[in-house]
Amino acid sequence: MKTADITDLAAKVRQGDRRALARAITLIESRRADHRAEAGALLAALGSERQALRIGLSGTPGVGKSSFIETFGLMLTAQSLRVAVLAVDPSSARSGGSILGDKTRMERLSRDPLAFIRPSPSQTQLGGVARRTREAVALCEAAGFDVVLIETVGVGQSEVMVAEMSDLFVLLLAPAGGDELQGVKRGIMEMADLILVNKADGELLPHATRAQADYAGALRLLRKRAQDPDGFPRALTVSALTGDGLDAAWEAMQHLAEWRRQNGHWARMRHRQAQHWFEEEVRQGVMARIMADPQVQARMADLAPKVAQGEIGPSEAAQAILAAIRT
Numbered sequence: 001m002k003t004a005d006i007t008d009l010a011a012k013v014r015q016g017d018r019r020a021l022a023r024a025i026t027l028i029e030s031r032r033a034d035h036r037a038e039a040g041a042l043l044a045a046l047g048s049e050r051q052a053l054r055i056g057l058s059g060t061p062g063v064g065k066s067s068f069i070e071t072f073g074l075m076l077t078a079q080s081l082r083v084a085v086l087a088v089d090p091s092s093a094r095s096g097g098s099i100l101g102d103k104t105r106m107e108r109l110s111r112d113p114l115a116f117i118r119p120s121p122s123q124t125q126l127g128g129v130a131r132r133t134r135e136a137v138a139l140c141e142a143a144g145f146d147v148v149l150i151e152t153v154g155v156g157q158s159e160v161m162v163a164e165m166s167d168l169f170v171l172l173l174a175p176a177g178g179d180e181l182q183g184v185k186r187g188i189m190e191m192a193d194l195i196l197v198n199k200a201d202g203e204l205l206p207h208a209t210r211a212q213a214d215y216a217g218a219l220r221l222l223r224k225r226a227q228d229p230d231g232f233p234r235a236l237t238v239s240a241l242t243g244d245g246l247d248a249a250w251e252a253m254q255h256l257a258e259w260r261r262q263n264g265h266w267a268r269m270r271h272r273q274a275q276h277w278f279e280e281e282v283r284q285g286v287m288a289r290i291m292a293d294p295q296v297q298a299r300m301a302d303l304a305p306k307v308a309q310g311e312i313g314p315s316e317a318a319q320a321i322l323a324a325i326r327t
Helices: 003-014 018-029 033-046 065-077 133-142 157-163 178-183 186-191 202-221 246-262 265-292 294-308 314-326
Strands: 053-059 083-089 115-121 147-151 168-173 194-197 234-237
Touching: 003 018, 003 033, 003 133, 018 033, 018 115, 018 133, 033 133, 053 065, 053 157, 053 246, 065 083, 065 115, 065 147, 065 246, 083 133, 115 133, 133 147, 168 186, 168 246, 186 202, 194 202, 194 246, 202 234, 234 246, 246 265, 265 294, 294 314
Parallel strands: 053 147, 053 168, 083 115, 083 147, 168 194, 194 234
Antiparallel strands: none
16 A cells, blocks of 8 residues: 555544545554554554544453444534544454444444444453454544444453453343352452442342442452542443443543542553553564574474474473574
């Protein structure tokens, strides 16, 4: 792509051209070396003047993340806010393929002119966050979106990755029995800025209310974080079906975001995240170069069957590879 084409694409993205934004995200998701260079030039041309509220959203399978995002997104667009949804779909570990069905699941939101939905394959990335999701967020900000929702595949310790690209991290949980609290890892609880117990409607309402009280009690036992005002992290009940509780959840998100802006935590978090992703890019780049080295590939091909047969331990074999790299 010529420099003039990059400049033209950047201008169209700034104007909020949805097709140009889709093209730009396709470019940054490409693994081709020439496309990576073009993506870097595009991001540099766009700059980082515009900032959206980045909301990371995770939750257990079946909790209703897509339903929640659609109802929540429609509530925001009804307030004339532009909403981008980056929904990371799980890729197959065998074929690398992905269903990418979020536009089907969010049919009403996908038709809203103020919304933009981009399914993205996780490409087996740890935590279900596509490696280039962070850059896609930057593109959506440059396109003038007010809120960017980042939906991840599931819940796990590796969800720290979405926290490293979000201003707020929201954990969506379903109402269940008392044992449900035991199944939520402490690390996830410590990262969450807001816990939303979904499906708080109909027969499940009493269960949701009890679950909310349990989670609220658990949050009070955690160490208070410097980046939180009084009352946060907080647990609330919501219903993606009826919309109940969504206004309160949005109010809580806005209050927390504004408090962090006024007290300097917003800027510090963004600076720390930028440093984190700089270091991550270096690590990924170094690893890619090492793995592309023919001598390393040959040495690994020689050691792999020996490791499989138990002739040499995985750690010992890895040390042999690292020793060869150092020499």
